[in-house]
Amino acid sequence: MGSQHFPVYILLSLLATAVIIPIINSESFGKVKALIIATLSIALGLSVRTLQEVYKNGGYTYNFGNWNEKIGVQLVVDEFSAFMGLFIVALSFLIVIYSLKDIEHEIKPQQFTGFYTLVFILLFSMLGMTYTNDLFNMYVFMEILSITSCSIISIKRKKENYMASLRYLILNTMGSLSVLLGIALLYMVSGQLNMTQIYLTISKIWNLYPTNILVAVGFILTGLGIKAAVFPLHVWLPDAHSTAPTPSSALLSSIVVKVYIFSAYKILFKVLGQTIVVGLGIPTYITYFAAIGMIMGSIFAIGQKDIKRMLAYSSVAQIGYIFLGLGLATVEGLSASLFHIISHGLMKSALFLSAGSIIYYKEKRDLRDLDGIGYEMPITMTVFTIAAFGMIGIPGISGFMSKLYLSFAVLGANKPIYLAIILISSFLNAVYYLPIVISAFLKESKNRRNIMAIERLPKLMLVPMVIIAVAVVAIGFYPQIIMTLVEKAVPTFLL
């Protein structure tokens, strides 16, 4: 009893915490920390319970205030949204624990409470976008998400941050507007805002308005493409992700970008349905952009000297993999893409957190200053190495499994050209990740005194990184843990 309210409880507890944090006396940061950990633990517990309930009793829809779905707001809690909600909460829990220590180094003490208020509103809107079944509600959550994700960049109060977040904000707003225009066009055709209702209406009448639907999907996908940094629209990402405080970059790169991809799934396969999308030939175009992004993102990353900027460009390439799986519009492609969302989320957060630790400890961001750092920070660099190997696709790490699944999906869809692109992109990944690992462990630092230093990083920062690294390796050896869950989630989109 009452378990159907759990997703709403998660959303409300996150929002309530965001409101309570600024009220607490700002000198007692300990109380804020306790509140943050408590809320996230509650949210994590409720997410696990929701997922269990969904597996036991099947997915359900939740009407807010018992208004029916034609006039009210509806949440859909199914295998997909419950699983992804759990993923978002669990990963952000680890990143937030890391941030409790690291943030002291990044921003002024007066702004700690402001930062966590923003982070909680960010989490609230991400979960809202994952659970919602209403197009306009999706738009509102999207706007909350874009404002908060810009503000956790500009909170660092440096010149570069203002510029990066203004550029992000302008492009984000143009993206949201184009999504809103697409929603208006869909509303014109169907007269509904609920996704299930639109699907029911549109599947009957889509032959009458093919142009209208094509234009609507074009606007929505362009908007989501700007926000998810699909290749030609990625210009904001490197600045935004590299100047942000480390916990923000980890959140932005590993989770926020993915949430827009969830919306793209929903629009393509829940609102329109596979028949219409394939009939209009939309997925083919998505795969073109994805393939260009996979190559170009890696090529741009090779030229970078700043470690966080390089990781940001690498995200552009990895988003290409996810969109390639989406563009195949087959069951295998979609599962590979969902699997890669999770494995990239884990690997990229491990990379950003370990890069942040290097910046925290050594105050160096330049890739050429990392000689011999593996001996000074052995645990951090081991985490970095595991995640970097995962990005390249060394067997035994989750990145390899997602590339394997994606390759099988590509062959299953009879498009072998993309297999070559996956291989080239993997080689390019190796070109920019391996030199860091080699110089960290095999080169001699100029001013190193002792042979082996003990890691002097705070425990609060080490533990989340190690947990993520262990998860990455575990998924690499036992991909079935995630794949069984993904295989249950895919049928909510494709039959």
Next chain:
Amino acid sequence: MEFIKAIAEHINYVASVALFVIGLYTVLTHSNLLKKVIGINIMETSIFLFFVSIGYVHDGSAPIINLGGGRVLYINPLPSALILTGIVVAVSITAYSLSLIIKLYEEYGTMDIDEIMKLRGEGKNG
């Protein structure tokens, strides 16, 4: 004649598309950050106009019971209600971007994106 009639009937849509294009042009071509924000506002307004026009019913009255004087046609209130939310969002985004522009002006002494880029380039080389 048919064509002109069609345009006259859909003048709202034509106007909103024109505004959208004007806004987009302003955002893309002007290097002054303030003008970019104005351009975004024009784009937002155009979409609000478009959305509200969808709900318009010719000769319909405001959807309040017993106010239409016996008329039975009401306009669709849903798009108007949604656009209220949209306006709130637009205002908050404008406020936030203006505050960022003030901060940038304090740091660089200019609001022109080209000059800011030039200053940043000099800072990196010097």
